[in-house]
Amino acid sequence: MIRSAILTTTFCVVALAPAFARAQARSDSLPVLLPTVSVTATRSSAERSALPLNVSVFSRAALRDAGLTHVSDVLRLVPGATVLGSGSFGSQTSLFFRGGESDYVLVLVDGVPQNAPGGAYDFGALTIDNIERVEVVRGPGSVLYGSDAVTGVIQIFTRRGAGPASVDFRAGAGSFGTTRFEAGLSGGGRRSGWSLGAARHATDGILAFNNEYRNSTLSGAWRWSGRRAEASGSARFTEYTRHYPTNSAGDVVDSNAFAAEERLSVAIEGGLRVSRRVQARARATRGVADTRTRDLPDFAGDQDSYVADGDVTRDGLELRLETALGQTHTLTVSADHARDREESSSRSESAFGPFESTMRVSRKNLGGAVQLSGQFGARASYVLGVRLDDNSEFGNFTTLRAAGSYTVGRVTTIRASYGTAFKAPTFFENFATGFVLGNPDLDPERSSVLSAGIYRIVLSGRGQIGATVFSQRFKDLIQYFGSVGEGEPNYQNVGAAKASGLELESTWDLGSGLSARGSWTWLQSEVTRAGADAGSSGDFVAGSRLLRRPTHVAAAGMQYSGADGGKLSVVATYTGDRDDRDYSVFPAEAIVLDGFTRVDVALVAPLSRTRTSRGAAIELRVENALNAGYEEILGFHAPRRTLFVGVRFGP
Numbered sequence: 001m002i003r004s005a006i007l008t009t010t011f012c013v014v015a016l017a018p019a020f021a022r023a024q025a026r027s028d029s030l031p032v033l034l035p036t037v038s039v040t041a042t043r044s045s046a047e048r049s050a051l052p053l054n055v056s057v058f059s060r061a062a063l064r065d066a067g068l069t070h071v072s073d074v075l076r077l078v079p080g081a082t083v084l085g086s087g088s089f090g091s092q093t094s095l096f097f098r099g100g101e102s103d104y105v106l107v108l109v110d111g112v113p114q115n116a117p118g119g120a121y122d123f124g125a126l127t128i129d130n131i132e133r134v135e136v137v138r139g140p141g142s143v144l145y146g147s148d149a150v151t152g153v154i155q156i157f158t159r160r161g162a163g164p165a166s167v168d169f170r171a172g173a174g175s176f177g178t179t180r181f182e183a184g185l186s187g188g189g190r191r192s193g194w195s196l197g198a199a200r201h202a203t204d205g206i207l208a209f210n211n212e213y214r215n216s217t218l219s220g221a222w223r224w225s226g227r228r229a230e231a232s233g234s235a236r237f238t239e240y241t242r243h244y245p246t247n248s249a250g251d252v253v254d255s256n257a258f259a260a261e262e263r264l265s266v267a268i269e270g271g272l273r274v275s276r277r278v279q280a281r282a283r284a285t286r287g288v289a290d291t292r293t294r295d296l297p298d299f300a301g302d303q304d305s306y307v308a309d310g311d312v313t314r315d316g317l318e319l320r321l322e323t324a325l326g327q328t329h330t331l332t333v334s335a336d337h338a339r340d341r342e343e344s345s346s347r348s349e350s351a352f353g354p355f356e357s358t359m360r361v362s363r364k365n366l367g368g369a370v371q372l373s374g375q376f377g378a379r380a381s382y383v384l385g386v387r388l389d390d391n392s393e394f395g396n397f398t399t400l401r402a403a404g405s406y407t408v409g410r411v412t413t414i415r416a417s418y419g420t421a422f423k424a425p426t427f428f429e430n431f432a433t434g435f436v437l438g439n440p441d442l443d444p445e446r447s448s449v450l451s452a453g454i455y456r457i458v459l460s461g462r463g464q465i466g467a468t469v470f471s472q473r474f475k476d477l478i479q480y481f482g483s484v485g486e487g488e489p490n491y492q493n494v495g496a497a498k499a500s501g502l503e504l505e506s507t508w509d510l511g512s513g514l515s516a517r518g519s520w521t522w523l524q525s526e527v528t529r530a531g532a533d534a535g536s537s538g539d540f541v542a543g544s545r546l547l548r549r550p551t552h553v554a555a556a557g558m559q560y561s562g563a564d565g566g567k568l569s570v571v572a573t574y575t576g577d578r579d580d581r582d583y584s585v586f587p588a589e590a591i592v593l594d595g596f597t598r599v600d601v602a603l604v605a606p607l608s609r610t611r612t613s614r615g616a617a618i619e620l621r622v623e624n625a626l627n628a629g630y631e632e633i634l635g636f637h638a639p640r641r642t643l644f645v646g647v648r649f650g651p
Contacts, residue, residue, distance in 0.1 A: 040108070040135040040155040042373055042383060043144055044322060044332065050381050052405035052415045054079075054138035054453070054468060054503075060159065061651075063128055064170075065559075065567045067602035067621030067644070069180065069201065071134060071156065072123040076573050077555050078136050079468075079503040079519040080152075084548055084575075085124065087250070087636035088205040089176070090213030090242045093124040098138065098470060099499025099525040099549050100151035100447070101477075104423060106141060108155040110221070110234040112265040112285040113314050115148050117340040117363070118424040125240040125261070129182050130197025130219045132157040138503075139470075140421035140449050142399040143385040146338070146367050147424040150447050151472070158221040158234040161186035161193035163651070172619070172646020176639070177204030180646065194222040206639045210245040210255050228273045236265045249584030250635020257295040264288045277324040285316040308346035315339045329374030338365045342427045357434035361427050364392045379407045389422075393430060394444055397422055411457040415468075422446045429478055429491045436480075439489035447474045453503075462509040471500040479532040479540065494531030495540050499549070500524050513563070518556040525549045537581060537588045545579050548633070550595065552576035565615065567604040572597060580634045596630035596638075598623075604648075616649045 037045045038055045048055050056078055068074060072093045075081045085093040094102040103120035106113065115121045128134070134156055141149030165187030173179045179202050186195035197219045205211025221234035243258040269283040288311075295306040318336040325331055341362040348355050371385035382404040389397045403417035422444040432438035453468035477495030484490055501523040508516040525546040530538065539547055557571035574597045582589040603620040620643075627641040 038135055038137075039157075040141075040153055041137050042332075042371065043320065043334070044330065044373075046373070050375065050405075052381050052383060052403040052417060054415075054451075056136045056138075058134045058136075060128075060132055063131075063134070064648070065602065065604055066569050066571070067600075067619055069127055069129075070123070071126045071128055071154070074128065074134050075123070075136070075154070077517075077519070077557070077571070078138070079505045079555075080138050080501070080521050080523075080553075081136075082548070082550060082553055082575065083123070084632040085636075085638065086633050087244075087246065088207060088211050088213065088639060089178070089203045090124050090201075090205075090215065090240065091244065091636070092122050094120060094548075095123055096549055097151040098472065098501060099497075099523050099546060100472070100474070101423075101445075103148070103426075104150035104447075105152045105154060106145055106149035108145075108153065109236055109265045110158055110267040110285075111155070111269070111283055111316075112267050112287045113148070113316070114263075114265070114287065116289070116312055116426065117314065117342070118147060118426040118429070124242065125215055125238065126156075127199060127201065127215060127217055127238075128156070129199035129217045130159050130184050130195060132159045138468075139417060139451060140399070140401065140419035140447065142421035143369060143387045143401040143419065144371070146336075146365065146387070146389050147422060147444065150421040150423050150445075150474075151449075158219055158236060159184070159186060159195040159197070160221050160223045160232070161188040161195040163187065166650055168648070168650020170619070170646055170648040172644055174621075174644030175642045176206055178202070178642075178644060180644070184650070186651075188223070191226070192222070192224045194220070196220045205243070206637070207245055207252055209252075210243045210257065212243045213240070215240040229271065231268075231270045233268045234266070236263075238263045246636065249582070250631075250633075250637075251584070254295060255298050257293075259293045260291070262290045279322045281318075281320045281322070283316075283318045283320075285314075287314040288312070304350050306346070306348045308344070310342065310344035313341045325374070328376070329372065332369075332371040332373070334367075334369045334371075336367045338367070339363075340365075340427075344427075355435040357432060357436070359427060359431050359433065361431045363427075366390045381405050391424065393440070394424065394442070397444060413455045414453070415455070416452040418448075418450050420446065420448045425478055425491070432490075437484075437487070437489045439491045441489075442478055442491060443476050443493050445474065445476050445478060445493075447472055449473075459508070462511070463507065465506040466504070468503040469501070470503075471498070473498050477531070477540070481532045492532070494529065495527070496529035496531075497525065497527050497540070497546055499526075499546065513561040514558065515561075516556075516558045518554075520554040521552070523549060523551055523553070535587060537590050539581065541590075548578050548580060550576035550578040552595070565604075565606040565617070567602075569602045570599065571601075572599045575632070582634060584635070591634060593631060593634060596628055596632075597626075598628060598630075598638075599625045601625045616647065619646050619648055620644070 038048045041053050041055050072083050076083050080098045082096040097105050107121045137153045141153040169183040171181045182199040184197040199217045201215040203213050217238045219236040223232040239262045241260040245252045245254045265287050267285045271281045273279050291310040293308040316338045320334040323331045343360045345358045367389045369387035373383045375381045386400045399420045401419035405415040407413045424444050425442040430438045449472045451470035455466035475496045476493040479495050503521050505519040527540045530540045530542040554574040559569040576595040580593050601622045605618045607616040623642040
C-alpha cells in the first residue's frame, strides 16, 4: 500500500515541478536560531520574538553546517529536553520534555502526526534530509492539536524551494562502516517553489554482529501563491531496518533480531483570502506506518521467538477561518476531523507456551477550537484559546491556553502562560487481547502547566539571555497491573506525578564571525501517587524521581564563521544522573546512572572562496570527540568517538 502511494505521490511532484522552476535568489546566511516566524506555536505565521511562548526554530543551513543528520541531535540543543538512545546508531530513541513521559510530545512532519495514536515516537530513524527548518514549542499544545501535545510540539517542514533551479548533494563515510548520501533538486520564485530529495544512511553499528542500520528517504514539496489563493503540498517516505542483538537488559545474545518500518506522510493545504480581513484555510493529511519485528530461533532447538506486524493509518482534515480584528488582533476558528486505525498481530513462543494477540481497531475524533491572539501596541502580546474534543472512545475533553508577554524598556520581555493538555490511551492499552487485556474504559492522561519567564536583550542587540520557570501536574496516568483476576483488564488510570523546573538560555554574537549559545535546565520531578507500583523497584515509586528524567541537563556551543565560508563549531551537552531500573533481575533493581558529557566538533572547509554555502566543501564531524564511555539507558552502551568525512555541494 505504501509503495503504490509513494509512486503516485512522486509522479505528481515530478509532474508539477517544472511549473515552479522560475526562481529568485535568496541569502543562505541564516543563524542557528531564526529570529523570524513560527507556524507551529499558533497555527499561523507569527514573529517568534512577539510570541508569548517558548519557541525554538532551527534552520536548514545551520543544521548542515553542524553536520547533523537526525532530529534527535537537534533536540539535544533545546532547553528542557532529555534525549536518550538505546545504544547504536538508529536505535530506539526517546525524548522527555520538561519531565513529561516519552509519549507526551507530538511530532509533526508538515502537519502530519508521526506518533502512534496516544503513543510515543521513536526518534531513532527521523532524519533532517531535505528539510527547511525544525520548530520546537515547549509547553502544552492540546488546545491547537488535541491529544499527545502535553509537554511540547515538534514540527519538521519539508524544503519548499527558492532561487534558481539548483542541485545539492552530500556524500561521505566514517567510523563503524558508516556511509551517507543525500541529493536534492530545488528551485522557485516569489510565487512558487518546489523541491525533491533522496537520502541514504547506512552503518554496521557499534556491536560485533547483527547491528546494521539502513535508512532511505524520499521527499518532495511544492508551493504556489496567487493574488487571493495559495496552495502547497508535501510527501515524505522513509524505509528503515534496524538490527539489534540485544535483549531488554542490553546483553548481546541474538543473531537475527531486527525491526523494520515503512512510513509515508502526505499533506495538502490551501488558502483563500475571502476579503481584506478574512482568510479561509483547509488541510488534508495522511500518515501511514507499516512496522514489522522479527526475532526467529537462533539455532536448532531454540524455543524463543517473536513475530509482530502492525499497520497504523492516521487521516486528518482541518478547516480554519482567520479573521483580522483591527490591525493587530486575529480571531481563529477551526474544526478538524481525525480517524486513526490500527491492524496488528503478534506471536511469541517460549518454554511457557505460545501467546498470540491481534487487533483491528479504529477511533474517530471531532475537534473544534477558538483562538484569539494579537498585540496591544508595541509592548504587549497575548494568546487565548479553548478547544473541545469529542472522541468516539472516551467522550468529550476540553483544553485551554492563556499566554501573555510585556516588554519593558524595549530590551526586557516578561512572559507568563497557563495551559491544560491530554493524551489519549494507546490502542494496545484500550483493546489488547491475549496474554494482556486492554481496558476500553480508560480515561485520557491529563496535565496542567503554569510557566513564567523573563528575556533580556544585551550587548546592544548582540546577545539575549532568558529564564523560564514551570510547574506541571500529571494525573490519571495509565499503568500496567501484572496480577489481575481472570478477564480483568491490565491497565488502569491510577498514577500521578509532578515536575517543576528552571530553564536558562542565552545566545551571543561575539563579533569577528564568532557566536555562542548555552542552556541549562534544572528539573525536580516526583511521583505523587504510585498506583500499581507498591514496591521500591517499580516504575513509579511514590516520592521518587520519574524514571530517566535527570535533574540537570545543559548544552553549550560556539561557532566560528570565516570570510571564505568556512565554519567550525564545537558543542558540548551534559546529561546528569538519573534513576533507572535493572530489568535483568526479578524484581527489578533500582539503580542510578551516572551523568555524562558529550562533545561534538564539526568543520566545513570550502574548496573555493565564497561567502555562501553554495560551493563545494569538505565537511568533517567528530561525535563524542573526547571518547567518553557512558550509557544513556542501563545496559546499552553509547557509541564512542565517531569520525565522519564527506563532501558537499549546493545550498
